[in-house]
Amino acid sequence: MRPDNNWQDTGYMPRMQPQNPPVDDRSDSGYLPRTDDAWQGDPFEDGAEDPMLRQARSDNLNYHQGEFWETPEAAGAPRQHTGSQTGQQSQQSQPRTAAPTGSGAVTGGKTSTRQGQTGTSGGTRKRRRAKGEKKPPSINRRIFRRVLAVAGVLVLIAAIAGAFIFRVQSVQVDGSSRIAASTVVQLSGLKNGYHNIFFVDDDAVTRAVEQNRYLRMVSVEKLFPATVILHVRERTQSAYIRYAGILYVLDSRGVVLEETNDTSAQPALMRLEGLEIANEPILGRTISAKKSDQLETYVNMMMELKALKLSDSVKEFYVGDANNLYVATEDGYSVRLGTSERLHAKLRAMMLVRDELRSRGLREGTIDVATPEQPTFIPESNGTT
Numbered sequence: 001m002r003p004d005n006n007w008q009d010t011g012y013m014p015r016m017q018p019q020n021p022p023v024d025d026r027s028d029s030g031y032l033p034r035t036d037d038a039w040q041g042d043p044f045e046d047g048a049e050d051p052m053l054r055q056a057r058s059d060n061l062n063y064h065q066g067e068f069w070e071t072p073e074a075a076g077a078p079r080q081h082t083g084s085q086t087g088q089q090s091q092q093s094q095p096r097t098a099a100p101t102g103s104g105a106v107t108g109g110k111t112s113t114r115q116g117q118t119g120t121s122g123g124t125r126k127r128r129r130a131k132g133e134k135k136p137p138s139i140n141r142r143i144f145r146r147v148l149a150v151a152g153v154l155v156l157i158a159a160i161a162g163a164f165i166f167r168v169q170s171v172q173v174d175g176s177s178r179i180a181a182s183t184v185v186q187l188s189g190l191k192n193g194y195h196n197i198f199f200v201d202d203d204a205v206t207r208a209v210e211q212n213r214y215l216r217m218v219s220v221e222k223l224f225p226a227t228v229i230l231h232v233r234e235r236t237q238s239a240y241i242r243y244a245g246i247l248y249v250l251d252s253r254g255v256v257l258e259e260t261n262d263t264s265a266q267p268a269l270m271r272l273e274g275l276e277i278a279n280e281p282i283l284g285r286t287i288s289a290k291k292s293d294q295l296e297t298y299v300n301m302m303m304e305l306k307a308l309k310l311s312d313s314v315k316e317f318y319v320g321d322a323n324n325l326y327v328a329t330e331d332g333y334s335v336r337l338g339t340s341e342r343l344h345a346k347l348r349a350m351m352l353v354r355d356e357l358r359s360r361g362l363r364e365g366t367i368d369v370a371t372p373e374q375p376t377f378i379p380e381s382n383g384t385t
Contacts, residue, residue, distance in 0.1 A: 168195045169226040175233050179215060184230055187212060197222055205230070213257055213284035238302055239270045239317070241277075241287075248281045252302035254295050256281045270311075272298060274320025294319045297340040304343045308351070329354070332363055338370030345372040353377060 171190045173181035187209045190200065206217040214235045221229040235251040237258070242248075247265055249258035250272070259281070275298070276290040289295040297319050305311045316328035325337040327350070335350050337343070349372035357365070357377060365379035 166197045166225050167193050168197050168228055169193060172229045174229055174231045178234055184209060184232055188230055190228060197224065197226060200228060213255065237269055239272045240267050241272045241275055243277050243281065250287060253299055254287045256283050256285060256287055259283060270314050271316045273316060273318045293322060300340065300343055304347055308347055310347065334366045336366060336368045336370055342372060349375045
């Protein structure tokens with residue numbers, strides 16, 4: 001209970017015994033009244049000098065321990081008055097200077113908040129990371145790290161599989177008849193158990209195989225996990241030309257297969273006439289023509305002759321004039337084709353006319369199939385059939 005009506009809370013003050021103490025039956029939980037011979041000093045200057053007051057106070061108060069004495073930084077939460085102290089100070093406390101923002105001072109029974117924290121009246125406070133403490137990784141980072149770990153494992157598995165499973169164990173050859181398959185495999189450079197099938201270079205294999213000018217690489221087929229098939233075609237001698245005193249043998253695509261200085265030789269091949277050579281022919285290379293359409297016409301003609309099985313029936317092909325192409329057959333007919341268009345139809349018309357002429361006993365003359373629907377025949381003697 002309070003000793004009088006003018007009491008103010010200015011801190012803890014000792015209770016003084018009045019000269020005529022009133023009779024009060026209620027229990028007084030304050031400090032005991034002091035006797036005249038008791039210690040007269042200010043107990044708050046040195047509490048240890050007043051044994052009675054020291055006994056009445058708690059150890060926390062004597063040694064400044066507990067939440068009351070702790071600063072907000074040490075206590076970990078803003079200081080807050082409770083009970084009668086808060087009500088008394090809010091009524092009769094002397095004016096105080098405002099605390100700076102973020103200091104955690106008590107104002108009007110509420111606790112101000114620090115920057116980035118919530119006060120005791122507004123919710124929970126965020127935990128401050130200690131100095132040197134690392135920020136925990138976010139969920140996205142953890143997922144990213146796991147993905148990287150899985151990718152690393154997959155790469156390792158692929159490397160092991162490539163080292164053992166995908167090694168070439170079989171090299172096969174398709175399309176070779178006159179040249180042994182073992183020769184083709186040796187040219188390719190592929191070895192069983194040495195090459196990884198994923199790293200077989202098709203272009204490099206093609207260049208290696210075509211070092212033999214009688215071989216043409218069609219494709220490199222890979223059958224996983226460990227088989228490679230080399231699809232090749234053998235070049236055949238199809239025609240010959242004479243240039244600068246040298247005889248050159250060509251395949252159906254114009255690749256030079258052979259050369260000889262014996263110009264008197266007469267190969268059992270079609271003779272190509274009128275082709276204008278740009279550069280000296282080289283073995284294993286496509287012949288160089290001044291007019292590209294001449295070489296293109298030759299290639300198309302050889303394809304049609306092969307399709308119609310007439311390769312052995314033509315002994316000469318003249319390509320000097322693009323508008324007046326001529327073919328000479330083995331049985332003595334001269335065939336005028338006109339331009340290089342519709343070669344297939346023109347050659348079929350030639351075959352029909354030739355069969356009819358043979359049946360009539362007409363062996364010499366010129367067959368004109370420039371218009372294949374209206375073929376004509378001009379015999380050696382005057383007249384037209």
